[in-house]
Amino acid sequence: MYTFSLPPCIKGYDTFAAFAATEQLEKNDLIITNEFIFDPFVKPCNVPCKALFQERYGAGEPNDQMIDAIRADIPADTKRIIAIGGGTVIDIAKVLTFTGDWTTEEIFMGRVIPQKARRLTVIPTTCGTGSEVTNVTICELKNLSTKKGLALDTMYADEAVLIPEMVRTLPYRFFATSSIDALIHAVESYLSPKAIAHSEAFSEKAIEKIIAGYRYIARNGGESWKDKAEDFLTASNFAGIAFGYAGCAAVHALSYPLGGKYHIPHGEANQLMFAEVMRAYRVKHPAGKLTQLETLFGRELGVKPEEALDRLYELMDTILPRKPLREYGMTPEEFPQFADSVIEGQQRLLRNNYTVLTREDMIAIYNACC
Ligand SMILES: NC(=O)c1ccc[n+]([C@@H]2O[C@H](COP(=O)([O-])OP(=O)(O)OC[C@H]3O[C@@H](n4cnc5c(N)ncnc54)[C@H](O)[C@@H]3O)[C@@H](O)[C@H]2O)c1
Ligand SMILES: [Fe+2]
Known part of the structure; x- marks a missing residue:
């Protein structure tokens, strides 16, 4: 017996401008990305929503403190998160679709089962993690000095959008x-x-x-x-x-x-x-x-x-x-x-x-x- 399902809807665009012109970006959407991706691709499109830049909350791959700090800055009326980045940005965004009273460590240690309260659109900018189509997120837990993966079906993105031009700027x-x-x-x-x-x-x-x-x-x-x-x-x-x-x-x-x-x-x-x-x-x-x-x-x-x-x-x-x-x-x-x-x-x-x-x-x- 098996069930093979692919929860996120997968879309493709040639350019970010084509995505922004076609999809309805709203005032209460929140973009989570890096400034060096935002400036060339997103800024020229004059989108109505706010943006947070992951690198302002710490360097390297996700850790629980970084996610907790970003969470504190999310506008309360955010209905959808649009993650534009590599696995780091995407995995952070998955956790931030949850609202409620929790710390990232509590979620990763299974002490809290969080509820998804925001939609998630993912645009990957690296060619590696596949995180846009998985229910997995990976995070370093500072207190344990190791990385831990967490798989929850509530962490599937609603949409995965593949835009090749976003990847070409990768070093x-x-x-x-x-x-x-x-x-x-x-x-x-x-x-x-x-x-x-x-x-x-x-x-x-x-x-x-x-x-x-x-x-x-x-x-x-x-x-x-x-x-x-x-x-x-x-x-x-x-x-x-x-x-x-x-x-x-x-x-x-x-x-x-x-x-x-x-x-x-x-x-x-x-x-x-x-x-x-x-x-x-x-x-x-x-x-x-x-x-x-x-x-x-x-x-x-x-x-x-x-x-x-x-x-x-x-x-x-x-x-x-x-x-x-x-x-x-x-x-x-x-x-x-x-x-x-x-x-x-x-x-x-x-x-x-x-x-x-x-x-x-x-x-x-x-x-x-x-
Ligand atoms: N959730 C999953 O299913 C899953 C699977 C595999 C890995 N991961 C996790 O993903 C993370 C690694 O993700 P990654 O390999 O995508 O790297 P990354 O997101 O850490 O990005 C690597 C570097 O490239 C930069 N970058 C990303 N896109 C860029 C672009 N288009 N142009 C210029 N610079 C760009 C980033 O800012 C960063 O400095 C790890 O934390 C790993 O554990 C998650
Ligand atoms: Fe991997």
Whole structure:
């Protein structure tokens, strides 16, 4: 038995101006974005609504204090939030659709079940998270020094609007980290025991588009990614649909202490874990869905299936070179504690593993990345 639904309505526009001219933006809508996105795209459209700029509330990816501070500044009559940004802005906006008496930490720790009181329109400006179509939001909890994901159906956006021109202003580094995140969403959801034919189709299409784009960049140089911006945006949306159904797994779970404690950007932290998690899967469960994945990557990369994953890691390294964990300041003494925090806090993800990874496996994976 399965139910595959896609709650947000997905729309596409060539430009933000076309979106603003067609959709009714109202006085009691609130735009949450960054000033450097607002100025070139939104300001010229003279929209009637107010805007808040996320970067004025703190740097980096979302944390509970940042969300609580933005919340205090939201006009009381706000009926709809329009989030225009990367996963950071989108995930913050999801929490801010709730009204009532709560702190962000209470929501993430499950002590309060909040009620949605505002509509949410999302325009992604990175090509990674797929957050515009998932019911997931991810936040660092300052008191716990880790990131935690929360999945609530009330956090689905009402509309996801894909506008390729919004992505083209991304600096290369964030194109790289976000597109790697999308590729890993597609792989983890493909291998998830919850995958069904529908989610697999979205995973496969996302993989095809991202690998084709990466091969194009390998031939034409880093900035050429902009020629493929629309494909990367579509691929990240497809990967979001796939993992929104089938879930992410150990790569994401093991990366959370890296993001929470060392503030490594989400996609980069995932890439650091990716190859070693896949190697552990291969050792523990070589036959099965993994062989289908190797065939898929072999086809897209033009190599034999048994070489495909190693060639994939090389290609990903040309997009964003990996560094060992020790270069970020991590030491092997921390890894048992990382593994414990993953086992304690990330069961939502570990349930979707291709195969079980023990505490010892996790510590070995961190050591192999160090
Ligand atoms: N909710 C989900 O389903 C989900 C899934 C994966 C990741 N995430 C979360 O999303 C966050 C990461 O999101 P991200 O990878 O999109 O990065 P991000 O939102 O943190 O953005 C990265 C950087 O790029 C800048 N930026 C964004 N769009 C830009 C543009 N068009 N032009 C110029 N600069 C731009 C941002 O200001 C930021 O400095 C993490 O917190 C991660 O945990 C959420
Ligand atoms: Fe992710």
